[in-house]
Amino acid sequence: MSTVIGAILLCGLITKVPTQTDSFKQESASSSSSQKSQSNGRSPTGESKPEQGRLIEGTTFLVGSYKTNENLLHVVDQVIRDQKNRIAVLRELKVEEAPMMALSRYRLVIPKPLPVEIDTSKWQIDYKYLDSEYLQILFAAGYSLGLLNHEETTIQMLSIGLGGATANLFLRYATENVNLTTVEIDETIVEVAKKYFGYVEDERQHCVVGDGVQFLSDSAREGNKFDIILLDASKNTEEVVICPVEAFLETSVIQSMVKTLRKHGILLLNYIALGATDVSLATVKKAFEEVFEGCISFDVPAKLNKVLVCVKRHAQYKQMQSEKFHSDMQKHLNAFANVQ
Structure with missing residues (x-):
């Protein structure tokens, strides 16, 4: 879908x-x-x-x-x-x-x-804006599934890929109950995010410099648990732009994601494929559907990105197919658009 x-x-x-x-x-x-x-x-x-x-x-x-x-x-x-x-x-x-x-x-x-x-x-960054359409959709799904706005429980979230720390900064200032662990393969990217994009490490957010695939494997083996995984690790060259990188499409890696997520946990995934690659959205969706209970993809209007939301429980998958879920998502998207 x-x-x-x-x-x-x-x-x-x-x-x-x-x-x-x-x-x-x-x-x-x-x-x-x-x-x-x-x-x-x-x-x-x-x-x-x-x-x-x-x-x-x-x-x-x-x-x-x-x-x-x-x-x-x-x-x-x-x-x-x-x-x-x-x-x-x-x-x-x-x-x-x-x-x-x-x-x-x-x-x-x-x-x-x-x-x-x-x-x-x-000049300071205006943190109340989330000026990223694909993250708006992914976070609207997280809100609509009752995780990002669950005020009574601390949410443990894992993000694979830091970039300019857009997701990190939004979650820091828009939520009070989300603790975010980020895995970034290059230490210099962390330095850039801190110097020019306001990224701060503290008791709520920290960054592990290392390989995301290895981190998932270690977490699954050690029994570490997260409520949400955001997969936004990409490769960008003159020949190809692809997200997620193909290593994350291996069945064993996806199984590590499922093991690392709590029973109500969800996966939020950014997808893009340009240039010399034959990795279609259908290929990505099929790989994750073989391990997760169900996945739904969303188009990002006026962008080349698409996003994928995967869940572990059948009840969550049925919820994502309901009119109420899509109505709730639209309300959250309206809220993002009205931040002016």
């Missing part, structure tokens, strides 16, 4: 930004930083001088660049207009080889009064 949820609402909170492939995770990086600016449409390394004391739509600021084993990443701040025709500034993690692709995206808080010398690298 594949479903389109909230097509109008999920076309994006930001209307003047070109259609982009949403958040994908990188697996390594090294950093340098010095803010530069350039006009919209130019290479991230191009420069132009913005007017003092003014934010002009289309202006972009290069905040930092990071070399990974696969490609070159740029942290870029971009001036746009939102749905209400107001000037806004987005911070994006972009790939040199695919400049229209945003791996992570946040809105920044514009200081008042606006300083004469503009340096967006020092």
Whole structure:
């Protein structure tokens, strides 16, 4: 079953930004930083001088660049207009080889009064926005299944892949009962998330630098349990963009996920496949349906992503097929869209 949820609402909170492939995770990086600016449409390394004391739509600021084993990443701040025709500034993690692709995206808080010398690298992130359509759908499912909004119980969540920590920051500020463990294969990505995207480790959130497949295997063997697993680990090169990476499609790995989840646990999965790959959504869905009780996929309007929600219990699978579940999801999506 594949479903389109909230097509109008999920076309994006930001209307003047070109259609982009949403958040994908990188697996390594090294950093340098010095803010530069350039006009919209130019290479991230191009420069132009913005007017003092003014934010002009289309202006972009290069905040930092990071070399990974696969490609070159740029942290870029971009001036746009939102749905209400107001000037806004987005911070994006972009790939040199695919400049229209945003791996992570946040809105920044514009200081008042606006300083004469503009340096967006020092501006704070506005954490009340979840400017990622595929995460909106996945989290709406989590809310509708009664996990993310279960106030009486502490929810233990595992995220495979950190990227710009979009999911981490949203859950930190939008929930009080979710403890999040993240597994990221590259330590430099953790450093980037902390330096430019506000990621903080504490008693509620921490990051394990290591291989996600091995972490799942160890957790299953040691009896560690989670209520939710978010699988968002991808490979991004000039030849192929794929999420999740194929190692997570092995039956033994999926079995480790099921063993690691509590009996009411759910899997939230981001899917994308571009370029030299034949891994279709049907292939991914079939692999997980052979181990989980049931899975439902959702389209992400105006994006190349699709998402998959898998459950362990038959009652949960029946719930996801009900009109009430989809009505509840739409209410949560409306709430995301109304955060303005």
